[in-house]
Amino acid sequence: MAGTRLIQWLNLLVWALVMLKTEGANVSITIVKDAVAKGAVCLDGSPPAYHWDKGFGAGINNWLVHIEGGGWCNNVTLCLNRSETRLGSSKHMDKAVNFTGILSRVQNYNPDFYNWNRIKIRYCDGASFTGDVEAVDPDTNLHFRGARIWPAVIEDLLSKGMKDAKNAFLSGNSAGGLASILHCDSFRALIPSGAKVKCLSDAGYFINVKDISGARHIEEFYSQVVATHGSAKNLPSSCTSKIKPELCFFPQNVAHEIKTP
Template sequence: MKLWMLRLGFLPLVAADFGNWSLVLLEEAVQTRGAACLDGSPAGYWIEHGWGSGAKRWIIHFQGGGWCISYEDCLARSKTSLGSSLNFTAEKSKTLEYSDGGVHGYLSNQPEVNPDFYNWNKVFALYCDGSSRNSEVEGPVVVGQKEVLYFRGHRILMATMESLMETMGQGTGLATDLIVGGCSAGGLTVWLHLDYIRRLMPSSVRVVGLPQCGLFMDQPDYQGLEYFTPLYAHIFDMMGMIRSPSLDPGCLDKYSEEPWHCFMAQYVMPFVQTPYFAVNSFYDSERNLKDIMVKNVSQSAGSHSYFLYSCVSHCGYLNHDDGWRRLVVNGQSLRGAISAWYFHERIFQGAQVQEMPDENPTCHPYGIEIVV
């Protein structure tokens, strides 16, 4: 039996044109680094080059898509574009239109939608390792009698950044700005690796983070049941994450007895030094408890910014033309808050804690999508 439901969704304000987006496959890095997707194929990213005032400015968005939680689950994932690059080209339009909301919102190349970043270089880093770019197992893992898997998320991260830094140094000269974004598992990628990426880049480049909906909390759900804690601990061990060089050393030192903590954003947040603007719904998961989330974010924020909202959504705004323009918290739109933060260094720490799910009237978009 199929279950149908109506879900509020955002429609692009401008028809999408993906003609300027090209695919980069990191084929050499498979040989030199072993930077392979789950199935052993090369990782990659879609790129649209900037122009004019944006020619030396960059945004990289790390695609989300959850995690695989067992060898069998990872094997199944390796037959899809979340574990293999074999269909990256065939699925171009689908990926750039819909994945995480697609290359809309803050990734849009339309000035009426995205006046601040429309002409920047934009990278949509494809997700094929199932580990938020954090796995690190030296050899292939044999599943069953003949199938093999590769847990090489950190190597993919390194190969991606090396490729981008080489591109940044060509043609128009060295980059001046880099915004590191992502949603869900891609949002967790930002939390985990932002400082590491900052260290990779020349000091002259301004680097900031824009993680969205990557806060999966270590807490019981509303029924008092544990969920994320045992899941994260298991994934951490299965994928050899303790060997990932991009894990925060301060976090690992604090949680040396249970290092899996450092695969969760709430424990990594206090150690992140690179400026970030966190975007998250209180209700993007039934397992997130609002008060605990707000406490964690606000205590770790310091000079960082955050935009927490009551809409029942996951990855529902930053990559959506309408959503990122109209969602408002404390009198400020998401787009306006990010613009003021980035270009005028204004700290925005907005959280309408008193609101019930979807009570904020700006949650509600114009479009409705049907989910099967």
């Protein structure tokens, strides 16, 4: 009996590993070199990037754009450290990544989107694609240009077929989930008017509460992010006209203003 169960578990393990390998097909990186001329660059000045697994069959004109997460950097020191990693430079990104979950091409795992064009936008600016500071300190060479990356990547995708989209879906997780909220309506505006567009934020809702010491740590942290990256002018004006810009980094203060489903 024990031997039979062991064999069953081993067979299940082998099956799971095979299916994981199948689901996680490697998808090559695309570097958006033209974005550099627009000043749309990662923290270290390198061009932005994404991975694209092309759609097929009935999904050939449907597009899912997913923004990866990775937190934020709220000062020069942390952003400088970040610029030496994949979260701040396309030079350090993997040349290919596995697509799983909502990006999987396996129908059993991802029945709604498996045959869509599935894109993973790499996150390399440290402020959920909201920053835009023209000046670059020569001592650090840090570029706070996330708000320029966003349209540059979308425009590149439009030129590669997304302009013919029938359905377009913006998603993101964590800091990318916040980005999917903040950029939901701008995504709708960039996609052709005839397309059906929706947005999804996965774990992108951050609450403004006191920590166990009684301090409002995350509010102060967001305040530093907004100041460091020059994000205020790129946050929804419907929010910043009423409250402090750093409070408009909290989804609960902007989500009700979003017009796109």
